[in-house]
Each structure stands twice: as C-alpha cells, then as structure tokens.
Amino acid sequence: MSSEPRQREVYFNGRYVPESQASVSIYDSALMFGDMAFEFTRTFKHKPFRLREHLDRLYASMKILRIDPGMSLDEMEKVTLEVLEHNAPLVQPEIDFQILHDISRGVLGPYQRVIGNERDATGPTVAISTYPMDLHLASFAPLFDEGVRAVIPRQRAIPSHLLDAKMKTRSRQHYQIANQQTSDVDPKAWAVLIDMDGFIAEGTGANVFVVIDGVLYTPERRNILRGVSRGAVFDLANELGIDCHERNLDPYDMHTADEAFFTSTPFCMVSITHLDGLPISEGAPGPIVKQLLDAWSKLVGVDIPGQARWCAEHVKGT
Numbered sequence: 001m002s003s004e005p006r007q008r009e010v011y012f013n014g015r016y017v018p019e020s021q022a023s024v025s026i027y028d029s030a031l032m033f034g035d036m037a038f039e040f041t042r043t044f045k046h047k048p049f050r051l052r053e054h055l056d057r058l059y060a061s062m063k064i065l066r067i068d069p070g071m072s073l074d075e076m077e078k079v080t081l082e083v084l085e086h087n088a089p090l091v092q093p094e095i096d097f098q099i100l101h102d103i104s105r106g107v108l109g110p111y112q113r114v115i116g117n118e119r120d121a122t123g124p125t126v127a128i129s130t131y132p133m134d135l136h137l138a139s140f141a142p143l144f145d146e147g148v149r150a151v152i153p154r155q156r157a158i159p160s161h162l163l164d165a166k167m168k169t170r171s172r173q174h175y176q177i178a179n180q181q182t183s184d185v186d187p188k189a190w191a192v193l194i195d196m197d198g199f200i201a202e203g204t205g206a207n208v209f210v211v212i213d214g215v216l217y218t219p220e221r222r223n224i225l226r227g228v229s230r231g232a233v234f235d236l237a238n239e240l241g242i243d244c245h246e247r248n249l250d251p252y253d254m255h256t257a258d259e260a261f262f263t264s265t266p267f268c269m270v271s272i273t274h275l276d277g278l279p280i281s282e283g284a285p286g287p288i289v290k291q292l293l294d295a296w297s298k299l300v301g302v303d304i305p306g307q308a309r310w311c312a313e314h315v316k317g318t
C-alpha cells in the first residue's frame with residue numbers, strides 16, 4: 001500500500017483526477033487568447049460563502065463569452081460541493097478553502113487538427129478545484145493590523161465598451177501591468193485603477209470603498225467587477241444602519257476621506273491607509289472597517305483577522 005499522502009482531487013472535464021493530472025492542452029483557447037471565465041469562492045468553516053452569487057456571475061460571464069460549460073448552474077453547484085467534500089478531509093478545520101472554477105472554450109477547431117484530432121472542437125475545458133487558504137491567509141495577517149498602501153498606476157481601467165470588467169475573465173494583462181507599475185513606485189502597495197474619466201474604478205483583484213462622514217461610497221458599477229464581497233458590505237452596512245451609496249469618486253475623494261478599504265473574496269476587507277504616499281486621515285485602519293469586519297466575522301462564525309493570525313503563527317515558512 002502506498003504511504004504517499006493523497007493528492008487533492010479536481011473535477012476535470014467530467015471526472016475526478018489528482019490535481020497534478022489536471023492539465024490543459026497548450027492549444028487551449030485559455031492559453032491562446034486568455035479566453036475563459038473563472039471564479040474564486042472562499043469557505044468559512046468549510047462552507048462556501050455566497051457560492052450561488054459566484055456561480056450566477058460565472059454563468060453571466062460565460063453567457064456573454066458564448067462558452068457553454070455543458071452543465072446547468074444547479075449541476076455546477078452540486079459538483080462544486082462534491083469537490084469540497086472530496087478534499088475536506090485533507091485540511092484541518094481551522095483552515096478554509098479557496099474554490100476555483102476555470103472554464104474555457106477548450107481547444108478551438110483549427111488547433112484540433114494541429115493536435116491530430118480531425119473532429120471539430122471537442123468542447124469546453126471545465127475545472128473545479130480547491131486548495132487550503134493557509135498561505136494566503138498568513139500573508140494577510142499583518143494587513144488587518146496595518147492596512148495597505150495604494151498607488152494609482154498609469155494603466156487605466158478598460159472602459160466596459162472595450163472589454164467589460166463585469167465579466168470575470170482571465171484576460172487580465174492590464175491588471176498585471178498595473179500591478180507592476182504600482183510595485184515600481186512602492187513594492188508593497190496595491191493598485192487602484194482609475195477609468196478614462198479619471199474616476200476611481202477598482203483594484204486589480206478587489207473593489208474599493210471610501211468612508212466620508214460615516215457614510216460609505218463605492219464607485220458606480222460601470223467599469224468594474226461587481227464583487228460578491230462588495231455586495232456583502234452593502235448588506236452588512238444596511239444591517240448596521242450605515243448608509244452606503246454608489247457614486248463617481250475621484251482621487252481627491254479618497255485623499256480627503258476618513259477611511260478607505262478594499263474588498264475581495266480571500267481577505268474580505270482591508271483598510272487602505274495611504275494613497276500615492278499621502279495618508280488617508282491618520283494613515284491607519286479606522287473604526288468603520290473594524291465595525292464591518294466584526295459584523296462579517298459574526299455572520300460567518302469565523303474571526304476573520306484572527307484566522308489569518310492563526311495561520312501566520314502555525315503555517316511553516318511564513
């Protein structure tokens with residue numbers, strides 16, 4: 001009997017395979033064109049958070065990209081829960097999972113012939129995978145105490161009539177360029193993209209909020225990914241009696257705000273303490289972010305910053 005630890009299992013084109021065997025053709029449309037939709041969902045206590053919303057967004061992206069995954073949203077949800085069930089025993093209960101849906105158009109017709117397959121395109125590549133978040137969470141631990149600095153890079157958000165950021169796709173070169181331009185200025189800073197009109201759009205993997213006089217403001221939905229975490233903040237703010245509005249925000253609004261923060265699935269919320277080298281208010285995480293994060297922790301039954309600190313203490317090599 002083998003004493004090798006069991007590998008994580010991935011749902012890959014209709015069957016379960018060990019993660020190391022889930023590989024795509026170099027002619028897959030994902031590699032050729034960045035032509036694919038994806039989603040990142042996280043768990044709390046091993047239960048997916050707002051999975052249905054992530055899948056709704058995935059199916060909206062695929063509809064517009066004209067990618068047919070060959071399964072209904074209900075089936076996708078069922079398989080996702082199965083993937084989690086297969087892999088849950090490999091991970092201790094304190095650590096949560098990141099779930100990934102990666103769906104491409106597959107190998108396109110002309111490349112089928114290149115690889116010696118005379119048939120038409122064989123269909124989409126569908127991968128549903130999951131991995132423990134311990135390393136990610138450990139790296140977030142200091143951010144909950146210190147916040148992050150932000151920089152506006154030269155790279156702009158792409159207007160939605162040129163490439164629609166509302167679809168979550170792997171055509172993300174501009175986000176990478178923005179990240180590189182940002183780290184040239186400040187290696188630890190995160191990018192905040194502005195759109196062609198100079199209004200704040202979003203981060204390269206996060207949405208942005210500011211707090212002014214106790215009210216939350218976040219950019220309009222035009223040029224951004226409509227984040228699931230962004231929606232969660234709307235709901236939490238509503239429950240806490242904090243007003244929350246979508247409106248055009250420019251860098252001036254962020255420079256003069258009382259607080260600012262990013263939202264995204266893996267870390268939920270982190271404070272933005274500086275913009276382009278200038279402190280936002282006192283240049284430290286503020287009370288509204290803490291209030292919202294406490295409410296989020298209560299909602300999911302996990303102390304979100306506490307879990308990150310636990311991972312930082314217990315994960316080797318951090």
Ligand SMILES: Cc1ncc(COP(=O)(O)O)c(C=O)c1O
Nearest residue numbers: 205206207225227228229264265
């Ligand atoms: C460009 C972009 N904006 C916003 C977000 C935040 O979305 P969510 O809260 O659904 O994770 C992401 C997440 O990856 C993103 O890539």
